[in-house]
Amino acid sequence: MARQPKKVTDKTVMDASCPSPSPSRFAAGEDPVKRGQILDGAKRVFMKLGFDAASMNDVTREAGVSKGTIYVYFDSKEDLFAALIEREKGRLTETLRDILADSHDVEDGLRRFGIAFARQILVGDMIPAMRTVLGVVDRMPGLCRRFLSAAPANARTVLEAFLRRKMAEGALKSVDEELAARQFIDLATGTYFKLKLFNEIKTVPDQTEIDRVVDSAIYVFMAAYGPDRTT
Template identity: 60%
Template structure:
């Protein structure tokens, strides 16, 4: 008797060791990596799904199993990069028991990241599509669960509870500190007035000053802020 075969239907159980269509995390990351490379090279508008297909090394059919279109892919890249920097900053603050030490670690880490060439190029792409994709770009900055500002807010709240800081609006305080440690450098880099990422010494100087201002506003005492060593960056 001839053996009958049929296609695997969506309702059929997935064989052990295999992922259902569109649910393989490694394949998804492979596609996102390819799309990010293409967007960084060509920009969002010039990039095509064919370009992404070639760069990712997958078929166009496979891409559409995971992502609806180019805009969906762009949103996935933004979400992944946001999560990565958020987790990094959370790890930096996790080992800091002293307020000033934590602020210094956070400030150095964030300012170094936000002024890196790859990040500046990515931010320029985001700015270029913000009018057409406002919800995607807004989500990058305002997601309540995965957000750098939220990480710093949590740190400030913890030290308020411990009696180390006196802050009425912790979200505002977090915004102020982030602006102080990154504002000038970030804007200069973003608009091309600063060709290269600032050296460690300049970032250290700005971050140290930001801590001094922050502690003057929110510290319980007039704290003396000293420059930390490179190993804390």
């Protein structure tokens, strides 16, 4: 008896054209898009409410995820806030690293670094984040240490690497690059940092004023650390 051809049905077509979904590309808690979504929501909540007033429920609503999902990625509110701080530090660090990588002249690199860092203080999220950290310093000293950590993502260590290169090239004196980096950052941004931290700056200085402060910092820095000019 001849074998009858298999009857084609709508279900057969659907099964052939729509294969079973494959497992997720990422293990639980490893999806970078979902993690970023949670951190973005947390940033808005912490900036609006502060650390103590914010809750994980607030973050879940703002981020548009379930409470179960958020705890897959972060163990606690403290862990979430620390991860947010690390991400924001990392973004600033990469920006500054790119600036210095493109700067072949020492004064040009210092100028571009100083202006970018000053603007981060004046219009970025650094100061609001630092105020939040200072508010919990007695209860969460570990979080404060992470905020000020030198590694792996820190603007000062990026500047130190740049200074070491310039010392090797003879564009700067061979000195303690960590101390030199701290001094330049303080020269270029110290006044703005303190004034902004204590809410004494009501309006952002214009670019001409920022340039004047940074150029003055470079003048002082190079007077101390520039190469000896012998005749």
